[in-house]
Amino acid sequence: MKQISEERTKIFFEKLSKYIGSNTKLLIDRPDGMYCFREMNNRVYYAHEYLLKQASNVHPDKLISVGVCFGKFTKSGKFRLHITALHYISPYAQYKIWVKSNAEQQVLYGHNILKSGLARITESTPQYQGVVIYSMSDVPLGFGVTAKCTAECKHADPLTVICFNQSDIGEYIRCEDELL
Amino acid sequence: MGRKAKYNDENRPKKGKGRKDKRQKDPDTVFQIDPKNIQDDEDETKKLSHRQKQRAARRRKKKEEWKEKRKMIKDKKKIKKNEPPMEETEIINNEDVSDDDSDFDSLPDDNYIDNEKTESAEEDLDQTNENMEQDNNEQDMRLNIASQDIFIFPSDDDINNVTSIPEIEARVKDVLLVLSNFKKFREPERSRQEYIALLRKDLCTYFSYNEFLMERIMNIFPLDELMNFLEASETQRPVTIRTNSLKVRRRDLAQALISRGVNVDPVGKWSNVGLVVYSSPVPAASSLLPVIALAPKENERILDLCAAPGGKASHIAALMKNTGVLFANDANKSRVNGIVGNFHRLGITNSIITCYDGRIYSQIMKGFDRVLVDAPCTGTGIISKDPSVKTSKDKVDVQKCFTLQRELLLTAIDCLNTRSSSGGYLVYSTCSILPEENEAVVNYALRKRDVKLVPTGLDFGTEGFVKYRQYRFHPSLNLTRRFYPHTHNMDGFFVAKLKKFSDIIPTSVSQTQEGNAEMMDSN
Numbered sequence: 001m002k003q004i005s006e007e008r009t010k011i012f013f014e015k016l017s018k019y020i021g022s023n024t025k026l027l028i029d030r031p032d033g034m035y036c037f038r039e040m041n042n043r044v045y046y047a048h049e050y051l052l053k054q055a056s057n058v059h060p061d062k063l064i065s066v067g068v069c070f071g072k073f074t075k076s077g078k079f080r081l082h083i084t085a086l087h088y089i090s091p092y093a094q095y096k097i098w099v100k101s102n103a104e105q106q107v108l109y110g111h112n113i114l115k116s117g118l119a120r121i122t123e124s125t126p127q128y129q130g131v132v133i134y135s136m137s138d139v140p141l142g143f144g145v146t147a148k149c150t151a152e153c154k155h156a157d158p159l160t161v162i163c164f165n166q167s168d169i170g171e172y173i174r175c176e177d178e179l180l
Numbered sequence: 181m182g183r184k185a186k187y188n189d190e191n192r193p194k195k196g197k198g199r200k201d202k203r204q205k206d207p208d209t210v211f212q213i214d215p216k217n218i219q220d221d222e223d224e225t226k227k228l229s230h231r232q233k234q235r236a237a238r239r240r241k242k243k244e245e246w247k248e249k250r251k252m253i254k255d256k257k258k259i260k261k262n263e264p265p266m267e268e269t270e271i272i273n274n275e276d277v278s279d280d281d282s283d284f285d286s287l288p289d290d291n292y293i294d295n296e297k298t299e300s301a302e303e304d305l306d307q308t309n310e311n312m313e314q315d316n317n318e319q320d321m322r323l324n325i326a327s328q329d330i331f332i333f334p335s336d337d338d339i340n341n342v343t344s345i346p347e348i349e350a351r352v353k354d355v356l357l358v359l360s361n362f363k364k365f366r367e368p369e370r371s372r373q374e375y376i377a378l379l380r381k382d383l384c385t386y387f388s389y390n391e392f393l394m395e396r397i398m399n400i401f402p403l404d405e406l407m408n409f410l411e412a413s414e415t416q417r418p419v420t421i422r423t424n425s426l427k428v429r430r431r432d433l434a435q436a437l438i439s440r441g442v443n444v445d446p447v448g449k450w451s452n453v454g455l456v457v458y459s460s461p462v463p464a465a466s467s468l469l470p471v472i473a474l475a476p477k478e479n480e481r482i483l484d485l486c487a488a489p490g491g492k493a494s495h496i497a498a499l500m501k502n503t504g505v506l507f508a509n510d511a512n513k514s515r516v517n518g519i520v521g522n523f524h525r526l527g528i529t530n531s532i533i534t535c536y537d538g539r540i541y542s543q544i545m546k547g548f549d550r551v552l553v554d555a556p557c558t559g560t561g562i563i564s565k566d567p568s569v570k571t572s573k574d575k576v577d578v579q580k581c582f583t584l585q586r587e588l589l590l591t592a593i594d595c596l597n598t599r600s601s602s603g604g605y606l607v608y609s610t611c612s613i614l615p616e617e618n619e620a621v622v623n624y625a626l627r628k629r630d631v632k633l634v635p636t637g638l639d640f641g642t643e644g645f646v647k648y649r650q651y652r653f654h655p656s657l658n659l660t661r662r663f664y665p666h667t668h669n670m671d672g673f674f675v676a677k678l679k680k681f682s683d684i685i686p687t688s689v690s691q692t693q694e695g696n697a698e699m700m701d702s703n
Contacts, residue, residue, distance in 0.1 A: 047529070054481075054505050055532045057545050064533040065520050084524035169525075176521040177514075 549603030561672020
C-alpha cells in the first residue's frame with residue numbers, strides 16, 4: 001500500500017475525469033472524513049484514512065483488498081477502470097446512456113450497445129466520451145465509450161454500434177476470480 | 181456517492197406519510213356471529229313441516245314399541261329359568277323379525293338365543309356377520325401381535341447377506357418397534373446392544389452413511405428423532421436469500437423478484453432481511469443466525485476470522501452500515517477472491533480483506549470489539565447439500581476439525597478487546613451437529629480463557645447439550661443454540677456467544693484439569 005506516483009496520479013485522474021469531469025474532487029473532499037487513493041500491486045484502492053491506517057498492520061503479501069478497488073494500471077502504463085468503481089462513478093456521471101429492457105441482457109453479457117437497444121442518451125454527448133450505462137429503472141449497469149455523438153445517433157440505422165462496452169456488472173459473475 | 185452511511189440520521193425531518201401508511205388496511209366488513217341470529221335459527225328449526233311432524237310421530241311410536249318389547253324380553257328372561265325355552269324363543273324371534281335394526285342392547289338376548297340353538301334365518305345371518313367381524317378383528321389383532329412377535333433377530337449370515345432395500349426398511353421399522361418397548365418385544369437372549377448394532381448397520385446401508393458417523397448421530401438423537409433427522413437430511417432445505425440493506429429494502433427486493441416470476445416470502449419474524457424462495461430454479465437461512473447473535477454495532481472494529489465466501493461478513497458490514505472497520509480473513513487464497521468479488525458487488529467499503537492463517541491472527545492484530553468464528557467443520561449439519569459427508573468423514577477427520585476449531589477459538593478470544601465499551605463479544609458457529617465440534621470446543625475455551633457464555637439473542641432453536649453420554653459440560657452451555665433440519669427447517673447449525681472478561685490465561689487451572697480436558701481427544 002503506497003502513495004501513487006505523480007505520473008500515475010495524472011494518468012489516473014485524467015481517466016476519472018473522462019467519466020465524471022470535475023466531480024473528481026468530490027470523491028476526496030467528503031463530509032464524512034478524509035478519503036485517499038492508494039496503490040497496491042498496480043491496483044488503485046479508495047478508502048477512508050482510518051481504514052488505511054488499520055490496514056498498515058497487515059503484511060503486504062497477506063493484504064488482499066482495502067476499501068474499494070477502482071482499477072489497475074496496465075503493463076503499458078494506461079489506467080483501466082474496474083467495474084468495482086461503478087458504485088462511486090455512477091452518482092457523478094456527466095454523460096449517461098439508458099438501454100431498453102430487452103437490450104439490458106446483452107450489455108450484461110459484455111456486448112456493445114446497438115442503436116436498436118438505445119433508449120435515451122444525454123444531450124450533446126461527444127464521440128468517444130466515457131459514459132455510464134443505466135437500465136430503464138436507473139440501475140447502473142456499467143461503463144462504456146460512445147462510438148457516435150448524440151446527433152449522429154439520431155440518424156443511425158438500428159444495427160450500428162452506439163457505445164462500446166468497457167465493463168459491466170455481469171463481470172461479477174463472469175470473472176469473479178480475476179476481478180481485481 | 182451511492183448510498184452513504186447516514187451520519188446525522190436523528191436530525192433529518194420525516195417526509196411524507198411513511199411506508200407503513202401504504203399497508204393494506206384491515207377489512208371493513210367484520211364477520212361476527214350475532215347471538216340473536218343463532219337463536220332465530222333455533223326457532224326456525226323448531227317449526228316443523230307437516231311431513232316432518234308425521235315422521236316424528238312415527239319415530240315416537242316405534243320407540244314406544246321398542247320399550248314394550250324390551251320389557252317383555254326381560255320378563256321372559258326371568259320366567260325362562262323355570263320353564264322350557266322353546267316357546268319363548270319363538271315369540272322373541274317373531275318380534276325380532278318385525279324390526280330390522282339389531283340394537284346394541286339386544287345383543288345379550290341374541291347370545292341367549294344362540295345358546296338355545298333356535299335361530300330364524302335372518303337372525304342367523306346377523307349372527308354370522310357379527311361373528312365374522314369379531315373373527316376378523318381377532319385375526320387382525322393376532323396379525324399385529326404376530327408381526328411384532330415375528331421379528332426374530334436374524335442370524336449372522338442373514339445380517340451379512342445384502343438384502344433388498346425394502347427388506348432393510350422393514351427390518352429397521354421392526355427394530356425401532358422392538359426398541360420402543362424393549363421389555364415387551366425383545367427376544368430374551370438378545371441384548372439391547374445387539375439390536376442397536378443391527379439398527380445401525382441397516383441405517384448405514386439404507387441411508388448410505390459410514391458406521392462412524394451413524395454411531396455419532398445415533399448418540400446425539402433419541403430414536404424417534406433420529407429417523408426424522410436422517411430423512412430431513414435427505415431433502416433440500418428451502419433456498420433463502422438475504423436482502424443487501426446497503427442497496428435495497430426487502431419490500432422492494434421482494435417486489436422486483438415477484439414481478440420476475442419468483443415466489444418469495446419473508447423467512448420469519450427473527451430476521452428482517454431474509455427471504456425464502458419457493459419456486460425458483462443461493463446463502464442458507466442458518467447463515468443469518470451467527471450474525472444476528474453477534475449483533476454488530478456501527479463504528480466498531482469487527483473481525484470475521486473465517487470469512488469465505490463472505491456471506492456472513494457482508495451481512496455484518498450491512499448491519500454496520502459501512503462504518504467502522506470490518507476485517508475479513510480466510511486462510512484459503514482462492515476462496516478469498518470470492519470475498520473480494522462479493523464485497524465489491526454488495527457495495528461494502530469498510531472492509532479489509534486479509535489472507536492469514538486464522539490460528540496466528542492474534543500475533544498480528546488485537547483489540548477487536550467483536551469477533552465471529554464460523555469455523556471449518558465436518559459439515560454434518562448440511563448433509564442435504566453435500567451428501568459426500570455421509571461416507572467420507574471418520575474419526576480422524578473429526579479430530580482434525582475440532583483441534584483446528586479449538587485453536588481458532590482461542591486465537592479469536594485473544595483478539596478480543598476486553599475494555600471495549602460496546603463489545604468484547606465473540607460468536608462461535610459451525611454447520612456441524614457433532615458435540616465434539618460444538619459444545620466440547622466451547623467448553624474447552626471456557627477452561628482455557630477468562631470467558632463466559634451469554635445468551636445468543638436467538639429465541640428459538642434447541643439448547644446445547646450440558647450432558648452428552650459420559651461427558652459433563654459446563655452448566656452454562658445450555659445458553660448455546662442448536663438448529664436441526666427436521667425441527668427448524670434449516671441446515672443443522674450451532675451458535676454460541678461468549679463474552680471476554682480479562683486477558684488472564686488461567687494456566688494453573690487448566691493443568692490440573694488436563695485429564696478432564698482431553699476427554700474428547702481420548703474418545
